[in-house]
Amino acid sequence: MEKATLLEWYRQMVLIRRFEQRCSDLYSLGKIGGFLHLYIGQEAVAVGTIAARQPGDHVITAYRDHAHALAVGSETGPVLAELLGKATGVSKGKGGSMHLADVNRQYWGGYAVVGGHVPLATGLALAEQYKGTDNAVLCYFGDGSTNIGYFHESLNLAGVWDLPVVFVAENNQYGMGTAVERASAVTRMVDKAPAYGMEGKQVDGMDVMAVYEATSAALQAIRDGKGPQFLEMLTYRFEGHSMGDPLRYRTKDEVEKWREDDPIGILERYLLKENIADREELENLDKGVEQELVDAVQFAEESPFPAYEELFTNIYVED
Amino acid sequence: MAFITMRQAISDALREEMKRDDTVFIMGEEVGVWGGTYAVTRGFYDEFGPRRVKDTPISEMVIGGAATGAAMNGLRPVAEFMTINFAFLALDAMVNHAAKVHYMFGGQMKAPVVFRAPGGGGRQLGATHSHTPDVIFAHFPGLKVVSPSTPYDAKGLLKAAIRSDDPVLFIEHATLYQLRGEVPEGDYVVPMGVSDVKREGTDVTLVGYAQGLQVALEAAEKLAREGVSAEVVDLRSLRPLDMGPVVKSFKKTFKAVIVEEGYRSYGIGAEVAARLQEEAFDYLDAPIKRVAQFEVPLPYSRDLEQAALINVDRVIAAVKEIL
Numbered sequence: 001m002e003k004a005t006l007l008e009w010y011r012q013m014v015l016i017r018r019f020e021q022r023c024s025d026l027y028s029l030g031k032i033g034g035f036l037h038l039y040i041g042q043e044a045v046a047v048g049t050i051a052a053r054q055p056g057d058h059v060i061t062a063y064r065d066h067a068h069a070l071a072v073g074s075e076t077g078p079v080l081a082e083l084l085g086k087a088t089g090v091s092k093g094k095g096g097s098m099h100l101a102d103v104n105r106q107y108w109g110g111y112a113v114v115g116g117h118v119p120l121a122t123g124l125a126l127a128e129q130y131k132g133t134d135n136a137v138l139c140y141f142g143d144g145s146t147n148i149g150y151f152h153e154s155l156n157l158a159g160v161w162d163l164p165v166v167f168v169a170e171n172n173q174y175g176m177g178t179a180v181e182r183a184s185a186v187t188r189m190v191d192k193a194p195a196y197g198m199e200g201k202q203v204d205g206m207d208v209m210a211v212y213e214a215t216s217a218a219l220q221a222i223r224d225g226k227g228p229q230f231l232e233m234l235t236y237r238f239e240g241h242s243m244g245d246p247l248r249y250r251t252k253d254e255v256e257k258w259r260e261d262d263p264i265g266i267l268e269r270y271l272l273k274e275n276i277a278d279r280e281e282l283e284n285l286d287k288g289v290e291q292e293l294v295d296a297v298q299f300a301e302e303s304p305f306p307a308y309e310e311l312f313t314n315i316y317v318e319d
Numbered sequence: 320m321a322f323i324t325m326r327q328a329i330s331d332a333l334r335e336e337m338k339r340d341d342t343v344f345i346m347g348e349e350v351g352v353w354g355g356t357y358a359v360t361r362g363f364y365d366e367f368g369p370r371r372v373k374d375t376p377i378s379e380m381v382i383g384g385a386a387t388g389a390a391m392n393g394l395r396p397v398a399e400f401m402t403i404n405f406a407f408l409a410l411d412a413m414v415n416h417a418a419k420v421h422y423m424f425g426g427q428m429k430a431p432v433v434f435r436a437p438g439g440g441g442r443q444l445g446a447t448h449s450h451t452p453d454v455i456f457a458h459f460p461g462l463k464v465v466s467p468s469t470p471y472d473a474k475g476l477l478k479a480a481i482r483s484d485d486p487v488l489f490i491e492h493a494t495l496y497q498l499r500g501e502v503p504e505g506d507y508v509v510p511m512g513v514s515d516v517k518r519e520g521t522d523v524t525l526v527g528y529a530q531g532l533q534v535a536l537e538a539a540e541k542l543a544r545e546g547v548s549a550e551v552v553d554l555r556s557l558r559p560l561d562m563g564p565v566v567k568s569f570k571k572t573f574k575a576v577i578v579e580e581g582y583r584s585y586g587i588g589a590e591v592a593a594r595l596q597e598e599a600f601d602y603l604d605a606p607i608k609r610v611a612q613f614e615v616p617l618p619y620s621r622d623l624e625q626a627a628l629i630n631v632d633r634v635i636a637a638v639k640e641i642l
Binding site for chain 2: 058089090091092093094095099101102103108109111113116117118119120121122123124125126127128130131149150153154156157160161313314315316317318
């Protein structure tokens, strides 16, 4: 892997981590409303998968969606402005944390009904197949989504119609506070794939390089005509499900154990150990991220709230 | 001018739109090889092939969601629910996604999908297969809901729905498939959100749509023989709802009876009556009457089912109460 690529992944993961920490602060200050789901701990999944996509490939995910926006290259300012409900937000302040999208970057958004976007992903892929392109769809969902009907109907349809979708299960071990084994009859998400004609592969979701390799292979398999693919990313969210999570359902020891596998730490240690980068280079990247976030916060804070008239726009395309 | 069934009119609209625009395609249960459960797409599979006429598994959630996703990504899907009763399974995809993405993402995307669904009671299919739940779908801003009463409107409205950049639920009352009417040769569109006076009159305004409209027309015909002149207004679209012709008619007749096949509570009649008192309070000469389905699950046994549904006699009785 080229040095520049690895450093860019490092930078993106740090950006996501610190973006989420800023969001947590702004939420505590009451500047972000509604629900807020942080991606801290899972950074390698969004960064490694999206790094593997080719121009033309689509991204769609659930409500833990800030990271995917940043990884596709959405500007930090408008993403943060959306969370603050500002007119300059990516969704003009109408979507909020759970409904970020950046269609110009083929990012179709975050969706807040668990599993509801999985058929949408299937439809995005259907359109690509219909148009005869080589493009594929990266569809992300949590372990909790694999128990809803949408998931099963979508994987089945993708299998029957050979649709170009990589189904990316982000298994962070809990659907809200319910552990996988308390909600799913099979605890390995990949074991659900064969029922729909997919082999499925488990991946260390804390290792951005492994995530990248697996996603690249899956996308290639689709372009080689092997049909939809299924990846299970084993990962963990270091913070709660959303803000105000009492965290009664897991032990501190468990969290600490997973924190040893911090995806940023893993990459950082690799870069230093292999002498790919020195500490100063990484610190410079950290500083760049800090400045980007200072600018983003300023942009978001200074942006206006949507005008009253905006309430009535975009209900229909044709009014 | 051809004299064709509503089934044929709908079929013609689909075929003509598919020929006109390659992004239009059909997906649903038994729409292809079988030819459509109600034979609306008979012959389409042979004519257009499996790329454009897609048989789906029995999976309403993904039919609703995948059609929406395909629409977001540049196609114009016409997704058929075998009956509207099964569309309940897709309600989330329709109201949380198809109807929301344009607004919720600040106008970045649109979902020009058409959901077609036969509905209505009166065919001895029992409680789960006989719903007229149109008003449920019409409740949500973002989705358009239309339901024609004549072959002419069916063809023109379906074309408008397919060409629209907004998501549309197109409800076909199954008992109207055999109804014949005049349909012109060639291309035409009936705009959505425009009500239509189907019969002029002076004594009372009957408001309806779909099968209810046909019941109202038959009642008007019988009333005419008794010297009562009823004006009949066809809503055609439930959302957007065009009250213009209804209010105009009411200001002439001062009396209204709303005919709908769905339940009375929270129904179309409730909405229309509320708007009439808001927009024409000074013209109210009598209570606004509603003729609707009795509030029971529809039973199987023929006479029992018919007793629960709207009919011409009930409309006439309602008119006579306020004349």
